[in-house]
Amino acid sequence: MPTSVNIGLVGAGLFGESHLQAYRAVRQANVAAVYDVDMDRARQRAKDFNIPRVCSSLDEICSLPEVDAIDVVTPEDDHVQPVLKALANGKHVFLEKPLATSIADCQTIIKAAKASGRTFMVGHLLRFETKYGIIQDELQAGKLGDIVSMHARRNRPKTLLPRYGRTHPAIENSIHDIDLMLWYAQRPVTRVRGYGRQTAGPKHAETFWGVIEFGNDGPLGIVETIWLTPLEAGVPLDDAFSLVGSKAVARLQLHPSPLAFFRETGYEAPDLSYDPRVRNSAMGCLRDQMAHFCDCVLENRQSDVLNPMDAFRAVRVALALMESQLSGKDVQLTDWE
Ligand SMILES: NC(=O)c1ccc[n+]([C@@H]2O[C@H](COP(=O)([O-])OP(=O)(O)OC[C@H]3O[C@@H](n4cnc5c(N)ncnc54)[C@H](O)[C@@H]3O)[C@@H](O)[C@H]2O)c1
Numbered sequence: 001m002p003t004s005v006n007i008g009l010v011g012a013g014l015f016g017e018s019h020l021q022a023y024r025a026v027r028q029a030n031v032a033a034v035y036d037v038d039m040d041r042a043r044q045r046a047k048d049f050n051i052p053r054v055c056s057s058l059d060e061i062c063s064l065p066e067v068d069a070i071d072v073v074t075p076e077d078d079h080v081q082p083v084l085k086a087l088a089n090g091k092h093v094f095l096e097k098p099l100a101t102s103i104a105d106c107q108t109i110i111k112a113a114k115a116s117g118r119t120f121m122v123g124h125l126l127r128f129e130t131k132y133g134i135i136q137d138e139l140q141a142g143k144l145g146d147i148v149s150m151h152a153r154r155n156r157p158k159t160l161l162p163r164y165g166r167t168h169p170a171i172e173n174s175i176h177d178i179d180l181m182l183w184y185a186q187r188p189v190t191r192v193r194g195y196g197r198q199t200a201g202p203k204h205a206e207t208f209w210g211v212i213e214f215g216n217d218g219p220l221g222i223v224e225t226i227w228l229t230p231l232e233a234g235v236p237l238d239d240a241f242s243l244v245g246s247k248a249v250a251r252l253q254l255h256p257s258p259l260a261f262f263r264e265t266g267y268e269a270p271d272l273s274y275d276p277r278v279r280n281s282a283m284g285c286l287r288d289q290m291a292h293f294c295d296c297v298l299e300n301r302q303s304d305v306l307n308p309m310d311a312f313r314a315v316r317v318a319l320a321l322m323e324s325q326l327s328g329k330d331v332q333l334t335d336w337e
Contacts, residue, residue: 001298002068002298003028003298004027004028004029004030004294004298005028005029005030005068005069005092005293005294005297005298006030006032006066006067006068006069007023007029007030007031007032007067007068007069007070007071008031008032008033008034008035008055008061008062008064008067008069008070008071008086008091009031009033009034009035009045009051009070009071009073010035010036010058010061010070010071010072010073010074010082010086011036011072011073011074011075011078011082011096012034012035012036012038012041012042012045012073013036013041013073013075014163015073015096016036016045016073017045018275018282018286019071019073019286019290020045020048020049020051021275021277021282022275022282022286022287022289022290023290024049024281024282025281025282025283025287026287026290026291026294027291028291028294028295028298029290029291029294031049031051032051032052032053032064032066032067033051033052033053033054033055033061033064033066033067034046034051034053034054034055034061035054035055035056035057035058035060035061039054039056042054042055058081058082058085059085062082062085062086062088062089062091063089067091068091068092068297069091069092069093069094069119069293069294069297070082070083070086070091070092070093070094071093071094071293072086072093072094072095072096073096074096075166075167076098076100076101076166076167076171076172077100077101077167079095079096079098079099079100079101079105079109080100080105080108080109083095083109083112083113084108084109084112087112087113087116087118087120088112090116090118091118092118092119092120092296092297093113093118093119093120093121094121094123094290094293095109095120095121095122095123096122096123097122097123097124097175097176097179097311097314098122098171098172098175098311098314098315098318099122099308099311099312099314099315100315101167101171101315101319102319103315103316103319106311106312106315106316107312109308110308110309110312113308119293119296119297119300119301119302119303120302120308121293121296121302121303121306121308122306122308122311123289123306124176124179124306124310124311124314125274125285125286125289126176126179126180126285127179127180127183127289127305127306128285128286128288128289128292128305129273129274129284129285130273130285131252131273132180132241132252135184135241135243135250135252136183136184138248138250139184139243139245142247143247143248144243144245144246144247144248144249144250145245145246145247145248146245146246147184147185147218147219147243147244147245148219148220148244148245148246149219149220149221149242149243149244150180150181150184150185150219150220150221150222150241150242150243150244151221151222151240151241151242151243152174152177152180152181152221152222152223152224152239152240152241152242153224153238153239153240153241154173154174154176154177154223154224154225154238154239155224155225155226155227155228155229155238155239156173156225156226156227156229156236156237156238157227157229157230157231157233157235157236158200158206158227158228158229158230158231159231160227161200161202161206161227162202164227165202165203165204165206165227166202166203167204168204168205168208168318168322169196169204169205169206169208169225169227170194170208170210170223170225170318170319170321170322170325171315171318171319171322172225173225173227174208174210174223174224174225174318174321175314175315175318177221177223177241178210178212178221178223178314178317178318178321179310179311179314180241181212181214181219181221181223182310182313182314182317183310184243185214185218185219185221187214187215187218187219188214188215188333188336189212189213189214189313189316189317189320189333189336190213190214190215190216190218190332190333190336191213191330191331191332191333192210192211192212192213192317192320192321192324192330192331192333193210193211193321193324193330193331194208194209194210194211194320194321194322194323194324194325194326195208195209195210195211195325196208196209196325199228200227200228205325206226206227206228207226207227207228208223208224208225208226208321208325209222209223209224210222210223210224210321210324210325212317212321223321232266233266233267234260234266234267234268234269235255235257235267235269236269236271237254237255237269237271237273237274238254238255239253239254239255240252240253240254240255241253254269254272254273255269256269257269257270257272258272259272271284272284273285274286275287289306292305292306309337313336316333317333320333
C-alpha cells in the first residue's frame, strides 16, 4: 500500500506557497509537479521547493501518471476548470475555499466530484484549528447547551486589499466564519442581511457586516470582515469568535496574542494558529488540513470533517449576504437541503 501521495499544485501564488510550506511538513505528501499560468512563478516555486516538474498547461499536469492528486489554489472565480480537468483525469482533488463564486459553478463542481468517486474536499482550514475545534467538541458533548448567538470578527491589514479586494469580503473572508457557524449550528439558514461600506476597496465594500438567522427561533449569527487594519499595527490576524449557548459561553480571540514582539520597528503579534512556522517548518491548522487530505487519499475515502455540501451551503449564505448588501433588503433562503 502506498505511504505517500504525489501532488500536483495548480496555482502557485501567495496561498499556493503556503500549501507548499505545509506539504514540506507532512510526511505523507510529495509535491511532484507545479503549474501556474505565470510560468516564471511556477519555475521559482519549483526551485524553492525542489519540485521535479514544472508543467506548461493544465492538461499536462492533470494527465501526469505519477500525480495522484491535484491541489487547486487558483483565484476564487477560477476554480471550476482545474477541478473538472483533474477529476476527468481520475485525480483526487483538494480545492481551496470558496468552492466557487456562483451557485451554478458550485453545482457543476459538486456533480463532477460525486460522479468521480475520488476524494474531494474544499479547504475550510478552521475546522482543523485547535480553538475552533474545541468549541465544536464542547457543543457535541452538550456542555454549551443550545446555541443562542454567534459573533465572529475576521479583520485584516489594508495592504491585502489590492489582492483580495478582487472578491466580495463575504465570499473571500467571512466565508470562514459562515462555515464555522453552519458547522456548529447544524441548522438551515433562513434569512440574511448584509451591510457594507466602501471607503478603500477597489471593487467591493472593504467593510462588511452580515446578520444570519438560523430559523425563526434558532441562533442568530453576525460576521464582520474589515480590510482596514494598518499594517504598521503588527496585528495581521484580528480574529475573534464568541458563542452564547443556553448553558455556557465560549469566547475566542487571537488578539491580544499570548506572544508578541516589541521591536525597534514596532509591535508584532505573529500567527500562532493558522500557518505558523517553527524551525522553518509549518505548524498549525493548514498543515493539519493538508495531512488529513493525504490520509483520506491514501485510505481512499472522503473526509469526515470537510463535506463538499457544507462548502456549498457556505457559498449560498455568502452570496445571499452579498445580494442583501447590494440591494439593501433581507434575503430569504429556501430549499435548504
Ligand atoms: N484558507 C485560507 O485561509 C486562504 C488564504 C488565502 C487564500 N485562500 C484561497 O486560495 C486561493 C488562491 O489565493 P491566493 O492568495 O494564492 O491568490 P494569488 O493571487 O496570490 O495566487 C493565485 C495564483 O493562481 C495563478 N492562476 C490564476 N489562474 C490560474 C489557472 N487557471 N491555472 C493555474 N494558475 C492560475 C495566478 O497566476 C497566481 O499565481 C483562493 O481561492 C483564495 O481564496 C485561502
